Amino acid sequence: xxxxxxxxxxxxxxxxxxxxxxxxxxxxxxxxxxxxxxxxxxxxxxxxxxxxxxxxxxxxxxxxxxxxxxxxxxxxxxxxxxxxxxxxxxxxxxxxxxxxxxxxxxxxxxxxxxxxxxxxxxxxxxxxxxxxxxxxxxxxxxxxxxxxxxxxxxxxxxxxxxxxxxxxxxxxx
Amino acid sequence: xxxxxxxxxxxxxxxxxxxxxxxxxxxxxxxxxxxxxxxxxxxxxxxxxxxxxxxxxxxxxxxxxxxxxxxxxxxxxxxxxxxxxxxxxxxxxxxxxxxxxxxxxxxxxxxxxxxxxxxxxxxxxxxxxxxxxxxxxxxxxxxxxx
Numbered sequence: 001x002x003x004x005x006x007x008x009x010x011x012x013x014x015x016x017x018x019x020x021x022x023x024x025x026x027x028x029x030x031x032x033x034x035x036x037x038x039x040x041x042x043x044x045x046x047x048x049x050x051x052x053x054x055x056x057x058x059x060x061x062x063x064x065x066x067x068x069x070x071x072x073x074x075x076x077x078x079x080x081x082x083x084x085x086x087x088x089x090x091x092x093x094x095x096x097x098x099x100x101x102x103x104x105x106x107x108x109x110x111x112x113x114x115x116x117x118x119x120x121x122x123x124x125x126x127x128x129x130x131x132x133x134x135x136x137x138x139x140x141x142x143x144x145x146x147x148x149x150x151x152x153x154x155x156x157x158x159x160x161x162x163x164x165x166x167x168x169x170x171x172x173x
Numbered sequence: 174x175x176x177x178x179x180x181x182x183x184x185x186x187x188x189x190x191x192x193x194x195x196x197x198x199x200x201x202x203x204x205x206x207x208x209x210x211x212x213x214x215x216x217x218x219x220x221x222x223x224x225x226x227x228x229x230x231x232x233x234x235x236x237x238x239x240x241x242x243x244x245x246x247x248x249x250x251x252x253x254x255x256x257x258x259x260x261x262x263x264x265x266x267x268x269x270x271x272x273x274x275x276x277x278x279x280x281x282x283x284x285x286x287x288x289x290x291x292x293x294x295x296x297x298x299x300x301x302x303x304x305x306x307x308x309x310x311x312x313x314x315x316x317x318x319x
Binding site for chain 2: 103104105106107108109110111122123126127130133134136137138139140141
């Protein structure tokens with residue numbers, strides 16, 4: 001019996017071997033259980049049930065994400081619509097910002113004038129000079145045209161007739 | 174026969190395109206030459222009424238400036254001046270510019286040229302002074318096209 005007590009002590013302390021546990025099972029299954037050990041009978045009576053009890057298999061099913069397959073034809077249609085919309089947008093809303101070109105390009109003796117202000121001043125000065133030359137060169141031409149107008153015989157005769165008429169009638173012009 | 178005709182047409186088209194840009198090629202040739210001064214003015218959005226005196230044209234179109242260029246030869250080298258003058262004359266002839274006026278006042282000589290094309294109108298003033306030669310090229314386009 002001391003052996004049984006020792007085995008029980010080992011069992012509760014977690015030091016019992018499988019052989020000792022078998023012994024305990026046989027002991028408590030039998031009819032020679034001492035009164036002091038009756039208290040442990042219900043505990044060791046579940047041992048035969050352990051083998052037959054198996055944990056039910058649980059089937060944990062995760063929600064499967066369905067892969068949506070887009071047909072190629074639809075992809076093509078959508079792409080074509082997107083491209084057409086983009087083209088339409090570009091056509092209807094052209095870029096408002098036009099490329100910036102310098103107002104003047106000035107190159108003096110092969111050297112470009114990079115300062116915009118200087119380039120502008122030089123360009124305007126040179127264009128003005130050219131216009132002056134043209135004006136002076138054409139000056140005799142314009143003078144001749146003015147002289148032609150002044151020496152217009154028809155006009156002189158008409159004005160003279162008007163003056164004579166005013167003198168005759170006594171009316172002032 | 175068809176092949177020959179197409180070749181002739183292509184050559185005519187090519188020559189027309191090539192010759193129409195002679196004055197522009199002249200500007201491009203000398204713009205960075207150290208013996209010349211080059212100016213290019215881009216007028217934007219300014220309406221200018223195009224007029225030309227001494228010309229018998231009746232049209233007065235509402236034109237807009239499409240740019241103004243000036244090329245000036247600052248050299249007293251007579252040989253260079255003569256060569257440049259000949260180049261300008263050849264370019265104006267090749268581009269079919271019409272000489273609308275020629276005025277000589279003392280040693281100054283001013284020639285005006287005019288050309289009308291599908292794009293618009295080009296006016297060139299060719300100024301010859303002792304010591305410098307100036308070409309001023311005004312381009313005009315109809316106001317709607319700009």
